[in-house]
Amino acid sequence: MSDDQKVFVPSQPLKPGARYGVLSGFDPGTRTLPAGFQLAPPFRSLPVEVVLEKDVAVTLRDGVTIYVDVLRPAGTQKVPVIVAWSPYGKGQGSSPSVMGIFKLVGIDNGVVSGLEKFEGPDPAYWCAQGYAICNPDIRGVGDSDGDSVIWDRQEGRDCYDLIEWLAAQEWCNGKVAMSGTSYLAVSQWFTAAEQPPHLAAINPWEGVSDVYRDLVLRGGMPDTGFARQLQDNSYWGKGRKEDILAEAERSPLMSDLWENKIPRFERITVPAYVVASYSNTLHTAGTFRAWRRMASKEKWLRVHNSQEWPDYYDEANREELRRFFDRYLKGEDNGWEQTPRVQYSVLDLEGGDQVRVAADAFPPKDVTPTKYYLDGRSRALTTTAPTDEATAVYDVSSNPDEVSFITRFDKETVLVGYPKAHLWVEARGSDDMDLFVLVQKLDAYGTPLQQFTVPNQGALVQDLTERGASILRYKGSDGRLRVSLRHLDETLSTEAVPAHSFDRIEKLSPGEVVEVEIDLLPVGLAFHPGEQLRLVISGRSLLGTMMPAIREYTPANSGQHVIHTGGKHASYLQLPVQARRQGMAAQEGFAVELVSGPTAAGGVDDFELVFARRALALLKARIGRQGLMDLLAKDIEEGNAFLRERAKASAGKFTSGTTVLAVRGLKAAQFVHWLENSFSDENILLAGEPEHFVIAPNPDSTVTIVENLGPHVCRVVLPGFETAPSWASEVRNELLPESDHPFRRLGAMHLPDGTVVGRVLTQFGDTAEGFTANLTCYFPAACPEDILEQHRQHLAVEFRNWIVAAARALAPVAG
Missing domain, CATH: 3.40.50.1820 (Alpha/Beta hydrolase fold, catalytic domain)
Structure with a gap:
């Protein structure tokens, strides 16, 4: 026993x-x-x-x-x-x-x-x-x-x-x-x-x-x-x-x-x-x-x-x-x-993580396991199996001691769930193989994307995580298997997650090609158009140690590892691909479709948005600025107290998040000039975002703002935007080249008592078709994640609406 x-x-x-x-x-x-x-x-x-x-x-x-x-x-x-x-x-x-x-x-x-x-x-x-x-x-x-x-x-x-x-x-x-x-x-x-x-x-x-x-x-x-x-x-x-x-x-x-x-x-x-x-x-x-x-x-x-x-x-x-x-x-x-029974995150690895995404299950019900086949000739991952057989080979004692396969996504793609590798492999010069696999996200230019998981990202943590301490820096989803222990436990295995029995040893014979399944760690990973996914297969640990200062494992490998692809040896990587979400989520199998009636362009959601905006504008106008301030007084008091406490707990440290908008048909200078001229028009400013309750320009050129910061209603003062405030050096990591983004403005938000509770950095630069808007917000580091995430969404709505308003105002008058 x-x-x-x-x-x-x-x-x-x-x-x-x-x-x-x-x-x-x-x-x-x-x-x-x-x-x-x-x-x-x-x-x-x-x-x-x-x-x-x-x-x-x-x-x-x-x-x-x-x-x-x-x-x-x-x-x-x-x-x-x-x-x-x-x-x-x-x-x-x-x-x-x-x-x-x-x-x-x-x-x-x-x-x-x-x-x-x-x-x-x-x-x-x-x-x-x-x-x-x-x-x-x-x-x-x-x-x-x-x-x-x-x-x-x-x-x-x-x-x-x-x-x-x-x-x-x-x-x-x-x-x-x-x-x-x-x-x-x-x-x-x-x-x-x-x-x-x-x-x-x-x-x-x-x-x-x-x-x-x-x-x-x-x-x-x-x-x-x-x-x-x-x-x-x-x-x-x-x-x-x-x-x-x-x-x-x-x-x-x-x-x-x-x-x-x-x-x-x-x-x-x-x-x-x-x-x-x-x-x-x-x-x-x-x-x-x-x-x-x-x-x-x-x-x-x-x-x-x-x-x-x-x-x-x-x-x-x-x-x-x-x-x-x-x-x-x-x-x-x-x-x-x-x-929600499940709240999951989707990693962006570029500052745009989504957190607390609600679902009934994990993986969510709208996820489909999708096979991406390995092609040993092109080193690509494709959704159709290659008809011709090919191999990819590496020597475990050489450099490189790995092979990889890549796919590029041409549209927004989100993976949520359990990946697995289904491989046909052969050992040359050995009767066993220690196999390691890693799924990485690459940007559009092929650079691997990584993300620290802890607040400290200083030199020591950089050093520790360069080749180990993988719990502190996320580099992708990994898996491993000693091939002689490939036997699956039929009771524990599922289609998505293979589980091995580890109760028997099945050594490889010379020339024998065997089928293995390797479970990888679950993922929540977003890919934007042009970004790439790389599958790496190696005979060594690709992430190093899991903790700092522990002994690194030395694999029991020798000779060559052969990965067979195509034909009767169609190796593949199975990925949990989430269906693209359009508007509000609908109950599975249920849908309502507009067949006829309205002659205006758009769908039901578009009509509802117009009516909601109109209703909000009417209510705000009828209640008035002071009426809204009185109505929200208790909410403002609680929200400001929360921000004040979070700022104190943060000891001057901030965390940031960035939203990027791409604009066609309008240049950066046109929009910036329109926005600067519009800052004296309270109605235009209020219309930017539904949770703008008050945006009141003050005689001293400051602006009083009552709006939601996450779930909290707060009253803050924006002294105005500057090009080089005293704290500009603290945000240098987010500063883009001025030659490409010449329209840069920085502003700090503070409570009426002077406590700084947020900062905003906007950067605009022209493109061939129009311009890009890079919008970065900063909040005290001790603030919950949802405040930062919701304000990234807030900035997207706010500036999209202002850009649309600018385009309409600057459009030539017909006739």
């Missing part, structure tokens, strides 16, 4: 050093932390009084004692509790190692209190919202008894016992949840599968769900660099710890040992709010796998466009999580069930 296959080595006690935090010492007892308490200078203060019960003993079913810290709101009201289960010390949140990680990725340590477990929920926030936090030292860790294990069903049983113990405490309302990223997400799969009666909800925020396939033997290859880092640097304790490296060497095929490290997804029935990304080369496959296979009827998925740590501690994301927990742990009727 699996316990007999386990290997253990001695643990070492946690001593003062890199992983030792302010509260790491063993010190049982109860104390009260007053409102305003600050654990150490870098961290945020507690907004409310918190009771800390430290090193409380909890006895598990087999007699083992573990120790937990409980932080809960002071008072007599019973509260729900959130568990952060991991081997990371319960006092490690304030350790130098965790503070260093935050600094590396660009998170201010001031966003947390230091009382949180690494990657876990922060008591400073949750206690203020009426929740307790439980930070355990799990079996074999810290001062807890027993031997520790790595991602195992044993952890599920242990956490079951802790949950039932917590639910029985006099301060608890009987409802328990789990939350956290990485290890703290993985433990939730195992715990929920044990079905503890008082577990009310889970929130796995990116985590592996199959130790064999995700951690130690991805694709059947013993790539154990991160497993070594995890084993050597996480399980500090008095007993023994599991030696997963020795286990991987002893048991390279699927066995009971590894089956015991796969959660029983069919038993996960608790409400779940799952968070994933496309870019986490450790966690992405596992998170989507668990999402697909878990049995919960009430489950939600959000796919973000960054990295798990900044995403987890983002204020807007935390507020959404609170609504989920409020619904299932407090019983609040807050409309949570109306939240």
Whole structure:
């Protein structure tokens, strides 16, 4: 059985050093932390009084004692509790190692209190919202008894016992949840599968769900660099710890040992709010796998466009999580069930990412798996299979040690879902192949496009991610397979996602051509006309290590790899292509079509838009400027307070997004001259965008604006546009050559009290047919992503309407 296959080595006690935090010492007892308490200078203060019960003993079913810290709101009201289960010390949140990680990725340590477990929920926030936090030292860790294990069903049983113990405490309302990223997400799969009666909800925020396939033997290859880092640097304790490296060497095929490290997804029935990304080369496959296979009827998925740590501690994301927990742990009727079951992102890799795109499923229902066939002669990817056979060959010890195939998109194309490579391959000079595949986005000129996933994009992170640390910089969707382990598991495989059994070895014979399927990480990727997709096939890891400072895997390759294409060996890349969306989404199989009647050009949506604009203009005119200000006074107060707080939290840092419009039939100088002359006409300015409530030119040449910034109604002052303000050097990365874009204007938006809450950079330059408008907005870096995205949309609507108005005004009069 699996316990007999386990290997253990001695643990070492946690001593003062890199992983030792302010509260790491063993010190049982109860104390009260007053409102305003600050654990150490870098961290945020507690907004409310918190009771800390430290090193409380909890006895598990087999007699083992573990120790937990409980932080809960002071008072007599019973509260729900959130568990952060991991081997990371319960006092490690304030350790130098965790503070260093935050600094590396660009998170201010001031966003947390230091009382949180690494990657876990922060008591400073949750206690203020009426929740307790439980930070355990799990079996074999810290001062807890027993031997520790790595991602195992044993952890599920242990956490079951802790949950039932917590639910029985006099301060608890009987409802328990789990939350956290990485290890703290993985433990939730195992715990929920044990079905503890008082577990009310889970929130796995990116985590592996199959130790064999995700951690130690991805694709059947013993790539154990991160497993070594995890084993050597996480399980500090008095007993023994599991030696997963020795286990991987002893048991390279699927066995009971590894089956015991796969959660029983069919038993996960608790409400779940799952968070994933496309870019986490450790966690992405596992998170989507668990999402697909878990049995919960009430489950939600959000796919973000960054990295798990900044995403987890983002204020807007935390507020959404609170609504989920409020619904299932407090019983609040807050409309949570109306939240889209899936919110996915579409990466643009050029500053135009879409986030929180709503859907009922992942992939969305309008996605069609589409085969792009490899052509070994032209090195192209085509939607029709080549009739002639051809090969593409590389020598694993030469440069280049890869082959690639490219397709160019002639229209807007969006991929959302699961890619896979279906290849016919041959090994020359070897009886096996370690194959690596990568799908990249290229711009129209063939340059690979990449995107950092963390706020820090400085020199050190540039260096770390040049050939590794792939969780910090997204370079595309990758997959891998040792060809001798190509046998598919028919039970687990689907048409979209192949899954291998990894239970048998099938070596290659000389001259033998075999068929393999390789799953790639899911994607959400947009391609604009002219942009290209490249499939790379190689005998080495194309992304390098997944984490900084870990050992890179050396493939077991020799000789030549041959990729067969066309004819009876029609290799292909299957891509999840989304149908082009026209106007509003319609229910599948349902449509309403205008057959006859109106004689004006356009469709029903066009007519509705005209009427809506007319109605809005009439209402704004009747209510008047002051009437609108009075009507929206409370909204403005709340919106300005939100922006003021976000600006303070951002400490002068801004994030940006750009919208580009291409114009035909009008030159840049004509439009800019028209716009400058129109800034004194309030009606023209208001007509630019429906959410312009007030745009009032002031006698001092400033402009007062009341409009939506994301979902918030705000009142800001625009002092006017300049060509070279004092802060121009801060936006130099977005500045285009002045020779091509001579009409450049910069403006800063501030609240009535002077707080700068936004900036605008507009750049206009002529083209052969007209001109381009490059419109960049800047908001405080701590603002939620949806504010930036919605303002990119706002700029598109606003300037499109003004450009149309300019064209009409400048058109020659007939007759």
